[in-house]
Amino acid sequence: MEFNDKQIQIIETAERLFAERGFDGTSVRDIADEAGINVAMISYYFGSKEKLMEALFELRVGKMKIRVESLLKDESLSPIEKVNMLIDEHIDRVMQKQCFYKIMVGVLVTNKNPAILKAANNVKIRNAAVVSELIKDGQEKGIFKKKVDVILMLNTMVGTVSQTMMSQDYYREFNDQVDIPDEEFEKLLKRKLSIHIKTLFKAILTNEA
Amino acid sequence: MEFNDKQIQIIETAERLFAERGFDGTSVRDIADEAGINVAMISYYFGSKEKLMEALFELRVGKMKIRVESLLKDESLSPIEKVNMLIDEHIDRVMQKQCFYKIMVGVLVTNKNPAILKAANNVKIRNAAVVSELIKDGQEKGIFKKKVDVILMLNTMVGTVSQTMMSQDYYREFNDQVDIPDEEFEKLLKRKLSIHIKTLFKAILTNEA
Amino acid sequence: MEFNDKQIQIIETAERLFAERGFDGTSVRDIADEAGINVAMISYYFGSKEKLMEALFELRVGKMKIRVESLLKDESLSPIEKVNMLIDEHIDRVMQKQCFYKIMVGVLVTNKNPAILKAANNVKIRNAAVVSELIKDGQEKGIFKKKVDVILMLNTMVGTVSQTMMSQDYYREFNDQVDIPDEEFEKLLKRKLSIHIKTLFKAILTNEA
Amino acid sequence: MEFNDKQIQIIETAERLFAERGFDGTSVRDIADEAGINVAMISYYFGSKEKLMEALFELRVGKMKIRVESLLKDESLSPIEKVNMLIDEHIDRVMQKQCFYKIMVGVLVTNKNPAILKAANNVKIRNAAVVSELIKDGQEKGIFKKKVDVILMLNTMVGTVSQTMMSQDYYREFNDQVDIPDEEFEKLLKRKLSIHIKTLFKAILTNEA
DNA sequence: CATGAATGAGTCTTCATTCAT
DNA sequence: AATGAATGAAGACTCATTCAT
Numbered sequence A, B, C, D: 001m002e003f004n005d006k007q008i009q010i011i012e013t014a015e016r017l018f019a020e021r022g023f024d025g026t027s028v029r030d031i032a033d034e035a036g037i038n039v040a041m042i043s044y045y046f047g048s049k050e051k052l053m054e055a056l057f058e059l060r061v062g063k064m065k066i067r068v069e070s071l072l073k074d075e076s077l078s079p080i081e082k083v084n085m086l087i088d089e090h091i092d093r094v095m096q097k098q099c100f101y102k103i104m105v106g107v108l109v110t111n112k113n114p115a116i117l118k119a120a121n122n123v124k125i126r127n128a129a130v131v132s133e134l135i136k137d138g139q140e141k142g143i144f145k146k147k148v149d150v151i152l153m154l155n156t157m158v159g160t161v162s163q164t165m166m167s168q169d170y171y172r173e174f175n176d177q178v179d180i181p182d183e184e185f186e187k188l189l190k191r192k193l194s195i196h197i198k199t200l201f202k203a204i205l206t207n208e209a
Numbered sequence E: 001c002a003t004g005a006a007t008g009a010g011t012c013t014t015c016a017t018t019c020a021t
Numbered sequence F: 001a002a003t004g005a006a007t008g009a010a011g012a013c014t015c016a017t018t019c020a021t
Helices: A005-021 A029-035 A039-047 A050-074 A078-095 A098-109 A112-138 A150-166 A168-174 A183-206 B005-022 B028-035 B039-045 B051-075 B079-096 B099-110 B115-141 B151-164 B170-173 B182-205 C006-021 C026-034 C040-046 C049-073 C079-097 C098-107 C114-140 C150-164 C168-172 C183-204 D003-020 D030-034 D040-046 D049-073 D078-094 D098-109 D114-140 D151-164 D166-173 D182-205
Strands: none
Touching: A005 A029, A005 A039, A005 A050, A005 A098, A029 A050, A029 B170, A029 C098, A039 A050, A050 A078, A050 A098, A078 A098, A078 A112, A078 A150, A078 A183, A098 A112, A098 A150, A098 B170, A112 B170, A112 C183, A150 A168, A150 A183, A150 B151, A150 B170, A150 B182, A150 D166, A168 A183, A168 B151, A183 B151, A183 B182, A183 C168, B005 B028, B005 B039, B005 B051, B005 B099, B028 B039, B028 B051, B028 D114, B039 B051, B039 D078, B051 B079, B051 B099, B051 B115, B051 B151, B079 B099, B079 B115, B079 B151, B079 C168, B079 D151, B099 B115, B115 B151, B115 C040, B151 B170, B151 B182, B170 C049, B170 C168, C006 C026, C006 C040, C006 C049, C006 C098, C026 C040, C026 D182, C040 C049, C040 C168, C049 C079, C049 C098, C049 C114, C079 C098, C079 C114, C079 C150, C098 C114, C098 C150, C098 D098, C114 C150, C114 D166, C150 C168, C150 D151, C150 D166, C168 D114, C168 D151, D003 D030, D003 D049, D003 D098, D030 D049, D040 D049, D049 D078, D049 D098, D049 D114, D078 D098, D078 D114, D078 D151, D078 D182, D098 D114, D098 D151, D114 D151, D151 D166, D151 D182, D166 D182
């Protein structure tokens, strides 16, 4: 499904507000006011507030699919390179679309919208399948350990990144980096996260120190 | 602050419903109905729905403090043993109070209630400080590596456990363990999580393979 | 089901407004304003506007049942007397509860509320059955004709009374009776209707001139 | 006023929907969707929803006038024949345009649209005048009784037919005629109604048995 | 001539809270 | 101390209508 400019504008406004205040905590009037449109437009374009949320998912997840799949199909990369790229891809995506990932966390906690829950689950299943494939490939090539719990491994990646994103202000304060410009801090954080998770994955996947 | 039996009953009902439906998604009437009390009682006992949430935090976090602090003060344990116990303590706590931790995640996403946000932040700061102390102790004893990012390490622990708790149904399905009784599966999951995170922490803290 | 004073007050206000403006044409705010109560009270007492309508039916139809059944069971009356009393009962009821009967007509035209439609149908079926019994009794006693279409006969009674009630202003004007006091005109109209329908029923039921 | 093909198409769609769901229960969007036209067309062609309703009346009542008047002017028919033809005309008209008559009932119940109310009243007055003339003619010829309440008589005709039309499904069921094809049942019903009302009118108008 | 986009008023309902008892 | 009744504000949504194209 395609969205026109106005729809995307509404979706992005909603994305920000949902992330800041939660789905229930955001009224359609809030969204309309912020987006500079009439309240009725939301029903007009999406049918309902719920459907607007689903449209948001469709827009964001739709783009995600393409990037992940193409990465893993690349034959010129070694399994380790692929895993590392997967990590960096994930960090980039989450840090770039922080709002969306905050919403995602909120939605998954409360099982309210079944359509979204199912969609999110599908993404998770697909990702796990792809990564499993990748791990198996590495195992066959003798690079990875025999016993790897893919789900727990992914939970560590996703969990660590989420947790870090959500508490980054606190992290900044703790490390006395409040004065660093936002952009630079984000770069720094992403680099640290990348190294951190790659270290963890090495411990999980290989026998090296 | 002390809570009487009726208040605790209300808090625990609210805890369950907040976890299931989110804060905004739960009405005081829902809570009153489930708890078998009058709607007005909530305002009467707690002042407001918001204050009820704060009371919930007070009750749960108050109990937490005692357990964590005493553990780390124990002089008879080695730094590694303490870290391992910290991990198991955390896993136990989260798995036992899943409802509460779900709420916590939801609350931290949306910055709505400043009182709770501040309280949660205090807990995090205190925990980080204590763990920092512990790490420093291990470093001085030459057991731990010099450079350890405590926050990222804790983010990995907290993030991995949260992520695993929230998607445990999916994990179960993925591993064909739907037939195992709930209690047994939880034990199994906790054991796996424990080993998993201890492995990660070893990689972060030590130089061994 | 029993209704308290406030509920009855709301129901009666709604009855009047529904009759004047139709169900869809009456907003809950209209009802609340006229009844001097808060809008929320309607949901509070009845659940919804629809349910308020159902309550109105319950209140009115509930009272009707008793009067009709007792009348027809009376052993001391001849079939003709019973038929005549049935006619007068119906005229009285409709003229006294004009609002309610207007609503009934409106509801039956649009098949919107299935609960009410079913209830109304049940009343009709029950009435037809009772009257059929009565006619059969008269036929066995040789007073009534053999072939009588009970439904058409009842349709004539109900239709004539409805039609007359709904166009009484016009009837009054046509007969130059605008100056007669309301009460007196109603009496007159009821008497005329009574004689008119009894004449029709005699033609349907008996062989006399 | 003349209506073009598109306007008539819209009017007829509206007629059906108004009959099914009532005026307020039908949105202009419903009509537009069913008619396969743009929503704005209704305002464009008729000015407003209200005016569309008036156009519907104009269309239907306009056609009615011609048929009734010519019938009664025919000098070759006896008063009794004319009355009988009037009855059959009415039955035919109502059964053929059931939708329109349902709407008419609904509109007359709620006094909302004054323009339509007035138009409907005019029709009624004109009809009553014409029938009065007809009755007077019969009285002068010694065929009809001296004292006849024309309005009540017409109310009986109109009321009986309306009532029968609106509850025909129930009538069918009551008489175990659900298996008869629709068309045949309608013919049967019309014949029965015709005989029924003619019997009633004979009782009202003449002295015969 | 015809329409897709847009709007503001209005709909019913739910909510947390208060108050008299 | 505890509660049933009541309320005003706010919720999402639908509506008939308008306007620029």
